[in-house]
Amino acid sequence: xxxxxxxxxxxxxxxxxxxxxxxxxxxxxxxxxxxxxxxxxxxxxxxxxxxxxxxxxxxxxxxxxxxxxxxxxxxxxxxxxxxxxxxxxxxxxxxxxxxxxxxxxxxxxxxxxxxxxxxxxxxxxxxxxxxxxxxxxxxxxxxxxxxxxxxxxxxxxxxxxxxxxxxxxxxxxxxxxxxxxxxxxxxxxxxxxxxxxxxxxxxxxxxxxxxxxxxxxxxxxxxxxxxxxxxxxxxxxxxxxxxxxxxxxxxxxxxxxxxxxxxxxxxxxxxxxxxxxxxxxxxxxxxxxxxxxxxxxxxxxxxxxxxxxxxxxxxxxxxxxxxxxxxxxxxxxxxxxxxxxxxxxxxxxxxxxxxxxxxxxxxxxxxxxxxxxxxxxxxxxxxxxxxxxxxxxxxxxxxxxxxxxxxxxxxxxxxxxxxxxxxxxxxxxxxxxxxxxxxxxxxxxxxxxxxxxxxxxxxxxxxxxxxxxxxxxxxxx
Numbered sequence: 001x002x003x004x005x006x007x008x009x010x011x012x013x014x015x016x017x018x019x020x021x022x023x024x025x026x027x028x029x030x031x032x033x034x035x036x037x038x039x040x041x042x043x044x045x046x047x048x049x050x051x052x053x054x055x056x057x058x059x060x061x062x063x064x065x066x067x068x069x070x071x072x073x074x075x076x077x078x079x080x081x082x083x084x085x086x087x088x089x090x091x092x093x094x095x096x097x098x099x100x101x102x103x104x105x106x107x108x109x110x111x112x113x114x115x116x117x118x119x120x121x122x123x124x125x126x127x128x129x130x131x132x133x134x135x136x137x138x139x140x141x142x143x144x145x146x147x148x149x150x151x152x153x154x155x156x157x158x159x160x161x162x163x164x165x166x167x168x169x170x171x172x173x174x175x176x177x178x179x180x181x182x183x184x185x186x187x188x189x190x191x192x193x194x195x196x197x198x199x200x201x202x203x204x205x206x207x208x209x210x211x212x213x214x215x216x217x218x219x220x221x222x223x224x225x226x227x228x229x230x231x232x233x234x235x236x237x238x239x240x241x242x243x244x245x246x247x248x249x250x251x252x253x254x255x256x257x258x259x260x261x262x263x264x265x266x267x268x269x270x271x272x273x274x275x276x277x278x279x280x281x282x283x284x285x286x287x288x289x290x291x292x293x294x295x296x297x298x299x300x301x302x303x304x305x306x307x308x309x310x311x312x313x314x315x316x317x318x319x320x321x322x323x324x325x326x327x328x329x330x331x332x333x334x335x336x337x338x339x340x341x342x343x344x345x346x347x348x349x350x351x352x353x354x355x356x357x358x359x360x361x362x363x364x365x366x367x368x369x370x371x372x373x374x375x376x377x378x379x380x381x382x383x384x385x386x387x388x389x390x391x392x393x394x395x396x397x398x399x400x401x402x403x404x405x406x407x408x409x410x411x412x413x414x415x416x417x418x419x420x421x422x423x424x425x426x427x428x429x430x431x432x433x434x435x436x437x438x439x440x441x442x443x444x445x446x447x448x449x450x451x452x453x454x455x456x457x458x459x460x461x462x463x464x465x466x467x468x469x470x471x472x473x474x475x476x477x
Contacts, residue, residue, distance in 0.1 A: 094118030095143035096161075096169070097194065101153040104200075107182060108154030110173060112197040114140060120186045120195050126179075126213040127367060133173040133181065133201065134367040141169055155179050155201050162260040162273075163303045164366065170260040170304070172367040175201065178209035249468050250294045251287055252314040254324040254422060255280035256359070259304030261366045264329035266438035270448055273302065276325045279435060279453050283323070286457040287464060304366045307421040314428050321396065321464065322430040324422045327447055328355065329439045336440040337411040338404050340397040341432040343390055343424060344417035355434075356418035392429035395470070399463040400433065407459050408446065409436070433460075 095115050102109040112135070114120060121138040142161050151158045157176045164170035182202040189195050255277040257263035263272025277299070284295045296317050298310045305313075314322040328339070330351070347353035394415070401414045423430040435456070436443030446452040 094140050096137070096140055097143060097145050099144065099159070099161075099171075101151075101156060103154035106202060108156055108179075108201045110156065110159075110199040110201065112137075112171065114194045114196065115143070116194050117189055118195055120197050122197055123216060124181055124184050124199065125216050126181070126209065127215075128210055128213045130364070131175045131178055131209065132367055133175060133179065133199070135171040135173070135197070135199070136164065137169045137171075137197070139167050155203065160260055160262060160365070162258070162262065163301070164260050165303070170367055172260060172365070173201075178204050178206045180204040180208065180212070248292060248294050249320045250296070250317050251321045251323065251464065252296045252298065252317055252319040252428075253280045253284050254298040254310050254314070254322065256324055256326040256422075257362060258299050258302055259366070261304050261362045264327065264438055266327075266444045266448070267333075267441060268444060268448070270438065270444070272327045272329075272438060275327055275438075275447050276435070277302070278450075279447075279457070280325050282450075282453045282457040283325070283460055286454075286461045290461065290465075292468075293464070306363050306366075306368060307360065310422050311425045311428075314425055314430070319425075319428045321467070322423075322425060322428045323460075324420075324430070324432040326359065326432060326434050328434040328437045330437055331439075333439055333441070335411075336437050336443040337409040337414070338436055339411040339414050339416055339434045340400045340404075341416050341418055341420060341423070341434070342393040342397050343420065343430065345419045346417070347419065348413075348417040352416045352418040356420050359432075360419075360421050389425075389427055389429055392471075393423070393431055396429055396463070396467045397431050399466045400431065400460065403459045403463045403466075404456070407455060408452075409443070 095118070096112050097115045098113045100109075100111040100113070102111070110133075118140050121140075123136050124133065126133050141163070155175050155177060157174045159171060159173045161171040162169065179201040180203075181199055183198070183200040185198055187196040187198060255273070257271075257273040257276070259273075261273070263276070265271055266275075280297055281300070284297055287293045287295045294317075296313070296319075298313045299305055310324070311322075341352065341355075347356060397415045401410065404410055405414065420432050423432055435447050438444050438447065
């Protein structure tokens with residue numbers, strides 16, 4: 001078969017493809033971003049043709065077949081289709097409605113689809129140790145209709161998303177090797193699909209990755225300012241005993257994880273961040289209803305908080321007691337029971353040490369660059385945990401175990417020790433409570449039960465009463 005001019009063939013193919021696009025749009029199977037790929041690829045082919053000469057019709061028809069396959073399967077060489085139909089905007093308005101991954105061999109494509117005409121105000125940067133690609137989106141929450149069955153493909157080993165700050169939502173993409181963001185661009189709404197943010201990730205070397213990674217300049221300045229504010233909070237002196245007796249005791253309750261850091265996931269799919277926030281609110285309500293305490297939550301919504309900011313919040317409120325609430329996970333599904341942890345740099349057992357390592361990585365999970373944090377602040381929050389504070393923490397932990405063991409299953413031993421960052425306030429007695437194991441069917445059923453949470457909130461409230469009652473009986477403290 002003879003050759004034909006590249007541009008004449010291009011016009012013919014475009015006419016066919018737009019006709020196919022109209023038919024496929026009616027069936028809901030068309031992928032608009034793949035059509036955009038085709039258009040861009042065709043323009044690139046024009047440039048190549050100018051240098052290499054005309055293409056054969058046979059090769060062009062093969063390209064057309066390849067494009068048709070891409071439209072039907074979702075991505076070139078994907079291996080598995082990820083069908084996504086056009087969706088209506090959620091009731092709340094603009095949102096990210098789907099995430100798609102495509103393995104294109106030399107590049108991996110990551111696509112965020114927004115509902116309707118939502119504005120794509122975003123930024124992209126990379127972080128090292130470990131390798132991550134971070135996308136921050138302003139003012140557009142996540143309301144996913146569906147996700148890929150697998151969160152790893154090509155260079156991407158996994159990803160997570162959620163609220164990072166008041167009006168910022170973050171996606172953290174874990175990558176298996178150093179990558180560069182070869183392209184990032186926005187596709188405007190087409191054929192019932194919303195606006196899309198598209199990233200193409202390509203392989204690079206560790207040196208190049210390191211040279212281009214790190215927080216954006218604006219966020220670096222914000223991190224320095226936050227560190228300075230935290231240093232001021234950390235320097236606030238503890239209230240004199242006389243002042244403490246004249247006011248109600250202050251209890252700060254910390255719901256672990258949140259936002260872009262979901263914590264562990266239960267067998268039913270429930271996230272730790274969700275159930276611990278529900279319990280924290282329940283406990284706060286129970287303590288407030290007694291009229292004896294001023295109660296503050298470190299977070300009241302699904303938002304991410306750095307670990308040391310949680311500590312700073314407790315000190316800012318001049319807390320008399322800090323309770324961090326979590327739910328555990330382990331590879332052994334038969335292990336269950338509530339446990340209470342207090343601070344010690346020497347963990348009580350291997351499991352406690354592993355749990356502390358996992359919980360202390362929350363900042364990394366959320367895409368923070370810990371290298372930018374003030375060493376002075378780190379020193380204050382980590383190195384000045386006082387012996388008296390540790391002793392009071394252990395006494396409160398004993399009260400929790402005594403009451404909880406009469407009402408629910410507990411680990412043996414239930415009081416354990418490890419080096420959790422959130423327990424390192426120098427002058428605030430602090431405990432970290434693991435409500436149970438989301439990896440155990442019975443524990444998960446209890447932790448997700450409003451009735452169980454209400455009962456355990458009453459149990460914890462009695463433990464708080466006993467703790468402060470004992471301290472009051474000892475005189476000024």
